[in-house]
Amino acid sequence: MNHTPLRVALSLSAAILLASPALADTHVPPSALGEPPEFGLLKNAPGVETVFYSCTACHSERIIAQQGLTRDEWSELIDWMVEEQGMTMPDEVEMVEILDYLEAHYNVDRPNFPHHFPVIAGN
Numbered sequence: 001m002n003h004t005p006l007r008v009a010l011s012l013s014a015a016i017l018l019a020s021p022a023l024a025d026t027h028v029p030p031s032a033l034g035e036p037p038e039f040g041l042l043k044n045a046p047g048v049e050t051v052f053y054s055c056t057a058c059h060s061e062r063i064i065a066q067q068g069l070t071r072d073e074w075s076e077l078i079d080w081m082v083e084e085q086g087m088t089m090p091d092e093v094e095m096v097e098i099l100d101y102l103e104a105h106y107n108v109d110r111p112n113f114p115h116h117f118p119v120i121a122g123n
């Protein structure tokens with residue numbers, strides 16, 4: 001079962017998220033502290049934690065940030081990762097959060113495309 005470590009990592013993230021709702025609520029934006037962004041290239045907006053922890057077990061958040069899709073296309077892509085790549089299906093609440101976030105910030109107009117990171121263009 002070569003997916004086992006991924007599943008463990010995902011369950012751990014889920015457990016941490018579930019165990020610390022208070023922590024999430026009192027989250028101070030890293031920018032306020034002058035620290036580097038905690039969620040890499042992902043736009044810091046409601047839902048970013050869920051997206052980051054659900055989606056970066058297998059690949060970098062860069063692959064998300066450089067993509068621009070409609071809500072339906074994101075939904076299909078997530079289905080594909082669940083069906084073909086062994087991703088754990090997010091629960092309903094997480095799925096809505098993830099799709100709301102992706103639709104708002106990584107839609108076809110690509111409002112947050114990381115133009116300033118040449119490493120992506122080079123890949």
Ligand code: HEC
Nearest residue numbers: 006054055057058059063064067078081085086087088098
């Ligand atoms: C279980 C592993 C796994 C998880 C979890 C996962 N992905 Fe993926 N994802 C993959 C694999 C494997 C690929 C294909 C990578 C490649 O082609 O190099 C991929 C590719 C992608 C791509 C590129 C698709 C394209 O058209 O090139 C995007 C965007 C993406 N994932 C977004 C997400 C998002 C958003 C989430 C969270 C909701 C997520 N991934 C969670 C495994 C995963």
